[in-house]
Amino acid sequence: MAQITMAKALTNGLRAAMEADPTVLIMGEDVGKLGGVFRVTDGLQKDFGEERVIDTPLAESGILGTAVGLAMRGYRPVCEIQFDGFVYPAYDQIVSQVAKLHFRSQGKLPMPIVVRIPFGGGIGAVEHHSESPEAQFAHTAGLKVVAVANPVDAYWMIQQAVASDDPVVFFEPKRRYWEKAELDESVEPVPLHSSRVVREGNDVTVLTYGPMVKTALEAAIAASEEGRSLEVIDLRTLSPLDMGPVAASVRKTGHVVVVHEAVVNLGMGAEIAARISESCFYSLEAPVLRVGGFDTPYPPSRVEEEYLPDLDRVLDAVDRSLAF
Amino acid sequence: MAQITMAKALTNGLRAAMEADPTVLIMGEDVGKLGGVFRVTDGLQKDFGEERVIDTPLAESGILGTAVGLAMRGYRPVCEIQFDGFVYPAYDQIVSQVAKLHFRSQGKLPMPIVVRIPFGGGIGAVEHHSESPEAQFAHTAGLKVVAVANPVDAYWMIQQAVASDDPVVFFEPKRRYWEKAELDESVEPVPLHSSRVVREGNDVTVLTYGPMVKTALEAAIAASEEGRSLEVIDLRTLSPLDMGPVAASVRKTGHVVVVHEAVVNLGMGAEIAARISESCFYSLEAPVLRVGGFDTPYPPSRVEEEYLPDLDRVLDAVDRSLAF
Amino acid sequence: MSDPELGDVFGPSGDGDDPELVQLLTPEGERREHPDYAADLDDEAIAGLYRDLVLTRRIDTEATALQRQGELGIWASLLGQEAAQIGSGRAMLPQDFAFPTYREHGVAWCRGVDPLYLLGLFRGVDQGGWDPRETGFGLYTIVIGAQTLHATGYAMGLQRDGVVGSGDESRDAGVIAYFGDGATSQGDVNEAFIWASVFNAPVVFFCQNNQWAISEPIERQTRIPLYQRALGFGFPGVRVDGNDVLACYAVTQAALRRAREGSGPTFVEAYTYRMGAHTTSDDPTRYRLNDELDRWKAKDPIARVKAYLHTTTAADDQFFEGVEQEADELATHVREGCLGMPDPHVLDIFDQVYAEQTPELAEQKEQYAAYLSSFEGAH
């Protein structure tokens, strides 16, 4: 079977979604001829035309605001935000309109909109190109939020997100766009809103998503060389959270480390820690430890390697948890 | 001593700040002749002129964006956002510019901007007028975030916020604007970024801020009639959090309930719960319980009383904590 | 580069005899000719518009009274703006779609939305109970300007559906985006202009310039007449007497035709006046003078139609009495409907968030239901 990159898997997933449903549209800056700055929409305008793959004016609020109108008319817009840091001009339309219209209309106006956001750091970029704003969307009722970690999930989850009648904020870890995996299309995908154990272990549960899944897996390998067995869970869906596999794991290990690139303060780790202590209070042998960004803006790229959680910082937290 | 409402205390605080420093400006929609829809800036344009109290065009991004430029020129803009739900059009300027310019410039461009946001529900309003977006700002490094709960704090904290060289997002609980208290200006205020025990107790620690402080105090009174002693802490500052008094209380009680109007999922309670279990793991006799908004948009006002945390829901959580 | 003379560009005062202002019916009820616009309405149709105006105003009066009596949380009165709304609303075809603000009660009326739905929103029972798809009337939008982008997107959807410029008049459709003078300052509204222009979208931007954005006069939003904003975006702008229902009808009809034909967007500035407070929570005596109000009273949108109809055979005393009676009946409907409106149930909100319910939320609902029922024993 051929190896496929995450970027290409997303392209193929989008193509499949567009073939399956003529109401699916793609819109954003440079998504047409250029195929997006990460080439995720490469070739789609050529094949589906300018009416379905729309190079928009340079204005994110406009992208989401017109997407709302298109959705009201029965379309399924897939909006590309060029980089994480540029979603904020569209924030109002996302939280006050996209997230609320189903509720406002008591279900008469579903909002089947996907907001694709390449996110996270590690690519040596300038300011605003390495942000991790997922917690803000997860905090917004009415949105569903997912993050993909590998090409196979990317292929299926983008199709599931497009098929969803609810708005989905879809985070793509840009530093992992060029990682490859084998994609067997005949294997049935798991549901969109489910988390998954990606490596079994007994000593410590490592919870993560998006770009940090790879880091966590590497940490697990390194730990196993020291005789420590880490269970790694890829959360996949950030809202709603799928805590079933998490709770099962925590009951087994009693130790939890949550890892993400986003600032720790009020990041996903906060919610996960709070929920675990609510649901697994007596199983916990140590507090849930959080590894993530410091409470600073994302720093200049020459220090991002030290800013971002890495294998060592994950292992350090594992040590601290076990030593608690 | 005269009783003063929170709205009036804010007016007086702003007036004092404007008298103390000619670079202090007020800007926003309807802040001039009208004195703001809540009359917090009442009379200030008359006394300080249109150059210092600026009725702006109707555009929140414009308000914050021009405030950035004014701050660069040495002014201290106090921006009024008319209602919580209308801060989102300014979100980009707040999180990508106001919050980041000190960092971007390595301290050369301080951003002494105050963003006043009347927030929260309970006033029978239509959509977008009852939101509690504080967690999103607390998650943003570079901002400081506070919430006031009573007229005395309002009077001092607004002056401290204006005097701060850092940007402060200043949340005012609109349902408490007309609550009164005695203001003795000769009593020295506590620092801006400090939390405070507002009622001592031994059985359960109730952590809250803004509009829910009053609710928590009422719950404490009701609980005391049943022989339960609640310690109520007004957090006052949401970023940075002042966890000192919190930890001391938790070590004493072993039981914690966090209360806020905002959606529980990724609300302030999540961070507080995570931190408490990090710092007081062995003191906790029950998980930190959270009382707040459900994971829905703010509902139509005819059900808001049932949606909002109230005395009964706080007591219910207290019971659950003690029964754990 | 010559300095701009502000006097040159600021334009008309809005008086009826200003050439820039399209007017077909004077405040005195006399009909006027305009080189570009004519209302294709016979006197009977004008009598129909009169009825719309009166009934709309009655809904408004009744709702204001209900708010005063504590039955509504708030009410945004359209007093003075009836002609702008009825004129534009009646220019719509069934297949057209309107995106309102929170004040378009007259347009709602034209779209067949039961006024009780409007009251439900302001009472706090729901956030707009009507069906936007059935009525071609979107939900009220409170975040200023947001709906102008929705309108533009919807118009782009019409283009993709092949119902713009197809030549089939029974299918071709257009969109109206309503917004106020204050809204023209929002980024979203200007982005909507750009989108509509670039994609040549079939949308009419219908701005009711009622001279005020709460307490802020129009000078806080622009230093030139608003309809000229369109010049900067490459599509036509026109200022119409917003208190003249015939002119509003004719101008909107022409703009909608253009839209449906595939000739792109138009900006219509309906020059009118907010006769009442911004909402029932507002106190306009703090910021504006009575003589302004008096000047506008003389331009009342209903009085002039009545004056005109008196000169025709289309409306006799019986007609006017009939309309009054209908208005009374409507007021009763509104009042009784409002008082009898059932409160929503808090547990229902959990089901309205998503098309596909989440396990989290289902659980929250269940827990909250259990909590609520724990009180039942106590009573």
Add this chain to the structure above:
Amino acid sequence: MSDPELGDVFGPSGDGDDPELVQLLTPEGERREHPDYAADLDDEAIAGLYRDLVLTRRIDTEATALQRQGELGIWASLLGQEAAQIGSGRAMLPQDFAFPTYREHGVAWCRGVDPLYLLGLFRGVDQGGWDPRETGFGLYTIVIGAQTLHATGYAMGLQRDGVVGSGDESRDAGVIAYFGDGATSQGDVNEAFIWASVFNAPVVFFCQNNQWAISEPIERQTRIPLYQRALGFGFPGVRVDGNDVLACYAVTQAALRRAREGSGPTFVEAYTYRMGAHTTSDDPTRYRLNDELDRWKAKDPIARVKAYLHTTTAADDQFFEGVEQEADELATHVREGCLGMPDPHVLDIFDQVYAEQTPELAEQKEQYAAYLSSFEGAH
């Protein structure tokens, strides 16, 4: 309402002989007269501009090369836009203030910002190390359009400081907001127009229309010439040949004078071309054709000044050689400075977040320092 003929409004092709385009120096190096604009520059001053142009281009070339060699994360080339930037930058007085995007390397040069600071940003060492207050040159702003509001606010600050229209030419100041053609679609930029217009703020909106926003041609942002956008907001707009340094200088100077005098904002559209890729990460062969590039090559902003200077006595071979030599030295400075640039220390970022450090962050720094030093033993 007559249908707009798009042909009528779309305006000039941008060719030099179009009357709408202000041009003072043709691509062939011939000087032209313009009824409204003249550059108050003698040949020596023009030779100075030539030097600026050449040195700016050299900084750009060197930075591009350094990026290719892995020394910079990315670089945004200004190739082709030197005249727009040098012309406008040199029209500024010391007390003026510029708000750049990420591409204004030529303006930075005029403001005395060491190019190494620009490289530092693109290398990822910091986010702009220069002092905006000392240089009157704001930090690079990457979020499209955001800086236009900052510029407007700063200009409002100038008004409040009494340094607008005071009549004292040594004190009166103005602001330039730089932005691209793509940026004109952002809500923020249009809000800046509204603010500047309503408050009559002393700001020049200087739009470098380089025909592209990454892969999107100008038609995706507007259907009329961009300078006409200003018409919709009530202030003058002017289109200048952006490859003509004299015209850019003269037009900007006039606009800045107007601003400083208190006559309000001006929109300047510098009609130019992005000769290179959007940034070093971009591949323009995917979306544009070579013959467009070739047509613009013939309008090179430097060649025409050189051609002109050859017809004067202000510049001889020695002058041109001197400039080349200076350029070589500058290139060395840039290269060596870049290679020798120290990396930042991660612990420093904790101190740069707030003016008043928080206990939380101080603690995080301490813990992280301890963590980092725990590795030191290991090595």
